[in-house]
Amino acid sequence: MTRKLTDEIYGLIPALIAEGKTKAEIAETYGVTPSTLQVQCCRRGISLRQGGPRIKLSLGLSDAALYALRIAAKARRKNETRLARDLLEAIAKDDLYSAVLDTRKELIAA
Secondary structure, X not given: OOOOOOHHHHHHHHHHHHOOOOHHHHHHHOOOOHHHHHHHHHHOOOOOOOOOOOOXXXXXXXXXXXXXXXXXXXXXXXXXXXHHHHHHHHHHHOXXXXXXXXXXXXXXXX
């Protein structure tokens, strides 16, 4: 078991948190206490919060839309940034722009 947290391990921590790993699980994996992990991550500016640090999306979303996104993300055990990214990727991949934007006139004309 690793007893020292390396720069490589610190680089993995945000992804582990995004996958739903807890601070205790990560600490146990790398052979340190949760409090040591917390202190060391804090010193490096790494958030151990589920969903990462709260950030305001810079998409100009209304407060109501951002709130709804947070609720939907929480229900899916994701953070709002991840859910927004997943939604945009699905829309782009499947060319769902008209369906999502509800431009029925365009759909009927097509």
